[in-house]
Amino acid sequence: MTLASGTRLGPYEILAAIGAGGMGEVYRARDTRLERTVAVKVLPFHLSSNEELRQRFEREAKTISQLSHAHICALHDVGHQDGIDYLVMEYLEGEVLTDRLAKGPLPTEQLLRYGIQIADALDKAHRQGIVHRDLKPANVMLTKSGVKLLDFGLAKVIEPKPALSGLTALPTVAGGQNLTQAGMILGTFQYMAPEQLEGKEADARSDIFAFGAVLYEMATGKKAFSGASQASLIAAILEHEPPSVSSVQPMTPPALDRVVKKCLAKDPDDRWQNAADLESELKWIAEGSLAGVPAPVVSRRKRRELVAWIGFAVASGLALWLALGGSRRPTARENVFRSSILLPEKVTFFAAAISPNGTHLVFSGSDEAGKSVLWLRPLDSSKSQPLAGTENAALPFWSPDGRYIAFFADGKLKRIEASGGSPLALYDVDGVGGAWGVNGDILFASPTGPIFRLPASGGKAVPVTKLDETHHETSHRYPCFLPDGRHFIFTAFNLAGSPQDEANKVRVGSLDSSESKAVMPGSSNAVYSQGYLLMMEGGAGSGSLLAHAFDPDRLELRSEPLTVAEAISANLQYYNFASFAVSSGGALVYDSARLSTRLEWLDRAGRLVGRFGEADRYGGPRLSADGSQVAFAVYDAGTNKNQIWIGDVARGVQTKLTGGPGENSNPVWSPDGSQIAFASDRKHQDDLYLRGVSGAFAEEALSDEPGQKQPADWSRDGRFLVYWDRLATGNRPLRISALSLGDRKPFGFYGPVPGTNVFFGIRFSPDGHWVAFASNESGRPEVYAVSFPEGKRKVQISNAGGFEPRWRADGKELFYLRPGGTLMAVDVQPGAGPKVGAPRPLFDFPGSAQDYDVAPDGQRFLVNVPVVESNAVPLNLVVNWTAGLKR
Numbered sequence: 082m083t084l085a086s087g088t089r090l091g092p093y094e095i096l097a098a099i100g101a102g103g104m105g106e107v108y109r110a111r112d113t114r115l116e117r118t119v120a121v122k123v124l125p126f127h128l129s130s131n132e133e134l135r136q137r138f139e140r141e142a143k144t145i146s147q148l149s150h151a152h153i154c155a156l157h158d159v160g161h162q163d164g165i166d167y168l169v170m171e172y173l174e175g176e177v178l179t180d181r182l183a184k185g186p187l188p189t190e191q192l193l194r195y196g197i198q199i200a201d202a203l204d205k206a207h208r209q210g211i212v213h214r215d216l217k218p219a220n221v222m223l224t225k226s227g228v229k230l231l232d233f234g235l236a237k238v239i240e241p242k243p244a245l246s247g248l249t250a251l252p253t254v255a256g257g258q259n260l261t262q263a264g265m266i267l268g269t270f271q272y273m274a275p276e277q278l279e280g281k282e283a284d285a286r287s288d289i290f291a292f293g294a295v296l297y298e299m300a301t302g303k304k305a306f307s308g309a310s311q312a313s314l315i316a317a318i319l320e321h322e323p324p325s326v327s328s329v330q331p332m333t334p335p336a337l338d339r340v341v342k343k344c345l346a347k348d349p350d351d352r353w354q355n356a357a358d359l360e361s362e363l364k365w366i367a368e369g370s371l372a373g374v375p376a377p378v379v380s381r382r383k384r385r386e387l388v389a390w391i392g393f394a395v396a397s398g399l400a401l402w403l404a405l406g407g408s409r410r411p412t413a414r415e416n417v418f419r420s421s422i423l424l425p426e427k428v429t430f431f432a433a434a435i436s437p438n439g440t441h442l443v444f445s446g447s448d449e450a451g452k453s454v455l456w457l458r459p460l461d462s463s464k465s466q467p468l469a470g471t472e473n474a475a476l477p478f479w480s481p482d483g484r485y486i487a488f489f490a491d492g493k494l495k496r497i498e499a500s501g502g503s504p505l506a507l508y509d510v511d512g513v514g515g516a517w518g519v520n521g522d523i524l525f526a527s528p529t530g531p532i533f534r535l536p537a538s539g540g541k542a543v544p545v546t547k548l549d550e551t552h553h554e555t556s557h558r559y560p561c562f563l564p565d566g567r568h569f570i571f572t573a574f575n576l577a578g579s580p581q582d583e584a585n586k587v588r589v590g591s592l593d594s595s596e597s598k599a600v601m602p603g604s605s606n607a608v609y610s611q612g613y614l615l616m617m618e619g620g621a622g623s624g625s626l627l628a629h630a631f632d633p634d635r636l637e638l639r640s641e642p643l644t645v646a647e648a649i650s651a652n653l654q655y656y657n658f659a660s661f662a663v664s665s666g667g668a669l670v671y672d673s674a675r676l677s678t679r680l681e682w683l684d685r686a687g688r689l690v691g692r693f694g695e696a697d698r699y700g701g702p703r704l705s706a707d708g709s710q711v712a713f714a715v716y717d718a719g720t721n722k723n724q725i726w727i728g729d730v731a732r733g734v735q736t737k738l739t740g741g742p743g744e745n746s747n748p749v750w751s752p753d754g755s756q757i758a759f760a761s762d763r764k765h766q767d768d769l770y771l772r773g774v775s776g777a778f779a780e781e782a783l784s785d786e787p788g789q790k791q792p793a794d795w796s797r798d799g800r801f802l803v804y805w806d807r808l809a810t811g812n813r814p815l816r817i818s819a820l821s822l823g824d825r826k827p828f829g830f831y832g833p834v835p836g837t838n839v840f841f842g843i844r845f846s847p848d849g850h851w852v853a854f855a856s857n858e859s860g861r862p863e864v865y866a867v868s869f870p871e872g873k874r875k876v877q878i879s880n881a882g883g884f885e886p887r888w889r890a891d892g893k894e895l896f897y898l899r900p901g902g903t904l905m906a907v908d909v910q911p912g913a914g915p916k917v918g919a920p921r922p923l924f925d926f927p928g929s930a931q932d933y934d935v936a937p938d939g940q941r942f943l944v945n946v947p948v949v950e951s952n953a954v955p956l957n958l959v960v961n962w963t964a965g966l967k968r
Contacts, residue, residue, distance in 0.1 A: 084108060090167050091160045093121055119157060123167040152202040153230045175224035182218055183948055186302035186330055193367040196296055198228045200360035207285040207356055214283050216291035217272045271304055271695060275319050275347050286349040293344020301329040336366045417965035421955035425465050430672055431652055432476050435664040436483045442670060443477045443486050455488060468497060470504045481519045494525055507539040513655055514559035524560040524569060529813055532557045532571055547595040552584045555810050559606035563633045567592050570607055577787030577809030579743060579762045580604040589636045598636060610663040611963050617649055617659035626661055626671060628966055643966040648673055669962040677948035682941050687924025694735060696948045701747050705754040708937045712748035712757055725759050727774060738772060749792045752799050758792045767791055783820060793843035803843055803852055817843055830872035834858045842885035847892035848911050855884035864897045878907055878917055890937035902926040
């Protein structure tokens with residue numbers, strides 16, 4: 082029961098609610114006697130009748146009262162009034178560590194400082210015989226004076242050994258009853274030690290395990306253990322080791338790997354045995370031991386200054402390395418050098434290319450308004466500069482002498498001098514990859530068709546490859562020249578098939594013939610460097626970067642692949658285009674996969690009012706018509722694909738709906754909540770499938786024609802499924818189509834519109850007479866509504882850009898996102914000719930979130946929020962990457 086402002090509990094006047102958890106509600110209050118602000122925690126009324134919870138609540142008061150420490154939240158008072166038990170605690174101003182980690186990993190100096198303070202607080206508690214048992218980021222507050230440990234509600238008073246503690250008065254429990262029964266699991270799964278998950282007794286070493294998981298997350302921005310379900314998460318904690326801290330965040334001190342690894346040992350006997358030793362170890366790292374990195378340097382620099390310094394060092398080292406003959410094959414004795422490149426503020430990365438001499442990086446990136454340009458970054462500088470005249474640029478590549486940068490924009494292949502100036506249009510093409518040869522020719526690919534050859538000065542383009550129709554090839558993409566300047570590699574696709582289609586192969590072509598030779602299976606871009614072909618292997622928008630030893634003279638592979646990087650992202654706009662670039666001299670840049678998001682409930686003011694589930698790799702959250710269930714896609718490590726899950730909104734229980742084969746995504750609920758329509762690439766690039774939620778309905782393929790179809794919405798009368806589709810061949814324009822679920826006949830009702838290559842958020846109006854969507858047919862994304870089923874009447878909804886529209890269940894309000902991430906609301910009077918009001922802003926979405934759904938009453942929004950914002954994650958720079966190859 083929520084307490085109203087002004088309620089009095091003894092001398093404490095409630096001012097406002099500030100949080101809630103499983104063990105209580107927390108309020109900001111005023112101590113009327115001492116005129117100070119305090120935090121009051123109460124046991125909710127509906128839990129007061131539970132004797133066990135009451136005893137646990139009382140134990141929290143007794144536990145905290147024994148602790149007096151600078152980094153532990155202080156307890157001022159305890160009371161009981163009108164059936165309400167409450168604690169009065171120190172009021173803290175600051176940021177919960179969970180919220181800070183949502184912005185990315187901590188700088189090393191902060192990580193070590195906070196880690197030392199947490200270890201010191203744990204040591205104090207453990208010396209008094211108190212085990213926290215629920216240490217996690219949500220129970221760590223970052224204040225101006227340092228960290229504060231919160232919520233000892235699950236702590237257990239344990240009897241210390243007199244020989245070790247030196248205490249003369251030992252705590253006792255009346256009746257000697259242990260409130261934690263054998264086999265009971267208390268705490269938060271993500272941070273629990275194996276012995277806790279097995280229901281065994283927890284001691285100080287259990288807190289050390291949890292502390293290791295928190296340290297890992299502080300250092301990397303990623304959780305040490307994750308899983309798509311509680312069962313898989315528990316299995317990961319019990320059986321698996323997380324990737325080392327340095328492999329995820331290379332610039333952390335190497336000695337921290339040892340600290341975290343020892344904290345996370347499965348056997349308590351193998352961990353640090355007390356927090357004091359752990360604190361000492363962290364202090365040693367911070368003081369700059371030879372086993373770590375030069376910590377005095379780290380401690381004197383903020384993160385951006387550090388990255389700038391590292392960038393200069395990398396560039397200097399890289400220039401020296403190149404001067405000493407960096408293009409030669411490295412020996413096993415040489416070392417790999419890893420660093421990071423920080424992106425400009427609020428810029429989202431898409432694709433990059435390294436200059437031939439390895440000193441400059443060019444990349445395409447969009448700002449918060451969705452405007453994309455090319456950015457040039459000298460590697461001996463900490464700043465990236467935008468190149469004027471490169472608006473809407475994509476997929477850049479360099480001339481062999483490093484003087485020019487070529488790119489695709491506005492349906493044309495263009496080039497611009499790296500030093501700046503006006504771009505020159507070379508050819509009309511909506512390109513999907515290019516390469517510039519030493520002979521002066523440019524190779525480029527169109528969305529469907531062969532590889533073309535074009536003089537660098539412009540002119541007539543001629544095909545240099547030929548689609549193999551007997552193997553159903555529909556597109557040749559992503560050319561890359563080999564050292565001889567005559568041969569090149571590219572990837573052949575059957576866009577009408579699945580990613581595993583036998584036509585999808587990396588091939589070698591020649592400027593002297595249209596014939597080509599298959600090298601290996603693959604459905605991503607491949608790049609040659611240093612005697613290897615580099616290519617991503619994986620799915621769901623990310624994977625591992627592998628190096629295949631390749632003989633450029635015999636044009637064939639020489640050995641099994643080796644791992645270059647375990648997690649890189651892919652730009653799905655260009656069909657599995659992996660986000661990496663490599664120079665001929667041994668420099669590699671890649672974009673780490675953004676793996677984790679969180680489903681958060683926000684109210685109409687943008688306030689966080691709840692969460693669904695733990696952080697994971699969610700996609701496409703869709704609420705059922707009554708708002709009681711949510712469907713979503715989530716990455717499945719077992720299949721390395723996205724699979725569909727459904728969840729109970731009230732209870733948080735999640736159930737896996739699909740298990741393969743292929744990538745399963747874009748779930749859409751039937752109006753009665755009994756079925757889910759979804760997309761799967763198990764046979765073609767994407768087909769429409771239907772599956773029952775309870776098992777009463779067998780899985781059914783709704784489409785079986787080559788091409789790509791993504792379900793978007795189901796009409797409220799259950800008669801139609803609307804989707805966007807594109808053909809398998811030709812120019813492959815997008816259109817909006819519908820499937821009659823009675824006779825299973827599809828029909829297109831809007832598009833294609835010339836020049837339009839995107840449709841966002843297609844949704845039926847609740848009365849079924851209109852379909853809202855966003856497209857770029859005006860030159861920028863705008864939200865429209867088109868009449869259904871004839872598609873002849875169209876109304877523009879947004880007036881300053883917009884995408885991802887969503888209707889309120891009664892059809893009287895339409896929501897959409899404005900470029901920059903502001904959620905807009907528009908009043909609508911339904912009817913044959915709907916009257917649309919002026920758009921008004923509600924709130925800004927957190928981070929780079931764009932994926933969301935609306936509760937039926939329009940009062941809450943389920944938003945898929947990135948745990949680590951894409952613009953907060955630096956690019957990875959690796960020099961002499963071949964020295965770091967591993968099997």
